[in-house]
Amino acid sequence: MTCDEAMTLIAVLADGELPTTEVARLEHHLSECGPCRAAQAAEGWMLSLLAAGALSEAPPDSLRQRIRQRIADLVGDTPRERRRRFLRALLPAAFGGALVALVALALVVHLHRDSTIESPVLVDALAGHRQYTDVTVPHLDVRGDARRVERWIRERLGLAVRLPPRAARGETAVGARVATMAGDRAAQVLYASDGRQISLFVARKPALPLPEEGEHIIDGAEVYVAGRGASHLGWWQDGVYLYVAVSAEGETDLLGLAALCLKSQRAPEDAPMSGAEADRGPGPAIDRRSLGRESRSGIVPVIVA
Numbered sequence: 592m593t594c595d596e597a598m599t600l601i602a603v604l605a606d607g608e609l610p611t612t613e614v615a616r617l618e619h620h621l622s623e624c625g626p627c628r629a630a631q632a633a634e635g636w637m638l639s640l641l642a643a644g645a646l647s648e649a650p651p652d653s654l655r656q657r658i659r660q661r662i663a664d665l666v667g668d669t670p671r672e673r674r675r676r677f678l679r680a681l682l683p684a685a686f687g688g689a690l691v692a693l694v695a696l697a698l699v700v701h702l703h704r705d706s707t708i709e710s711p712v713l714v715d716a717l718a719g720h721r722q723y724t725d726v727t728v729p730h731l732d733v734r735g736d737a738r739r740v741e742r743w744i745r746e747r748l749g750l751a752v753r754l755p756p757r758a759a760r761g762e763t764a765v766g767a768r769v770a771t772m773a774g775d776r777a778a779q780v781l782y783a784s785d786g787r788q789i790s791l792f793v794a795r796k797p798a799l800p801l802p803e804e805g806e807h808i809i810d811g812a813e814v815y816v817a818g819r820g821a822s823h824l825g826w827w828q829d830g831v832y833l834y835v836a837v838s839a840e841g842e843t844d845l846l847g848l849a850a851l852c853l854k855s856q857r858a859p860e861d862a863p864m865s866g867a868e869a870d871r872g873p874g875p876a877i878d879r880r881s882l883g884r885e886s887r888s889g890i891v892p893v894i895v896a
Contacts, residue, residue, distance in 0.1 A: 592616055594620075594624060594626065594627055597617060597630075600617045601631050604617065604631075632774045635771065635773055635774020712773045712797060712801060715773060716790070716824065717819060717837055719771075719779055719790060720838075723781060723788070723790060729768075731767065731768050733747075734766040737754040737756040740764055740778075740780055744767065744780075747769065748769070750794070754791075755854070755855045758789050760784070760844060762789055763782060764780060764781070765783050766781055768781075773797060775797065776794070777793060777794035778792070778793045782848075787844075788839070789837070789844065789845075791834065792833075792834065792837075796833050797833060801826055801833075803815055805842070807846060809849055812828070816842040823841055825842065825848070829857075834849070
């Protein structure tokens, strides 16, 4: 695969329209081509920032004139073709450091606003969860219980994670699909029961730190929660992995799921957690760290094995 072809496929992948066979070819090329990986990361960051409204500042008149002229030059191009031109322009910049400057400039704008709302990782997780809940029959790449989903995640994404069979209030794992957070691939595991729906995103730890608000300590791990509109988000890191949970049910459910995930991931390989163990609770107590950041609900569960 040439870099020019990769630029086209990166844009198609960002739109969620790339066939599985082409995804495999693109991933092989990206594994060997640093400039194309940088271009893909820039594409992911830009889309996330645009979705979050982080680049909504009013531009100067001179910029408006240049944009109008550029639009006139590109009349007839499709949006995807224009994005491919943009990615092509980034390719040589990846060698000279200009791409780093571009990302740094985006981060300055990004961090100038509310950190949680504008975090590309959390923005993408929230959008992915809403995409799942807004349709009657969501698309899943794999259907089945937690064990089958674990195997699929390991084979498809190379992530050796262990999942609880059920969430805090008995929602069962029903399947998973490939998602994207800040330009990086992630697994979106879906838990559902009695109309309650929880998305659990799992990915490798990002290079940039995530916001730290609504902090709780669960079995020695820092778990953060925040509410955004009708949804709540919880995120934590365990080893080399990042977890982001999204639900409309409240932060108490997310803290319970975090405790279950931590217990599952740290359990011995030859002692998988059964459904009965999940029913009894995640084991470790959940304590609030006294940092003056009260949670929205004011309720912190204490779960004892």
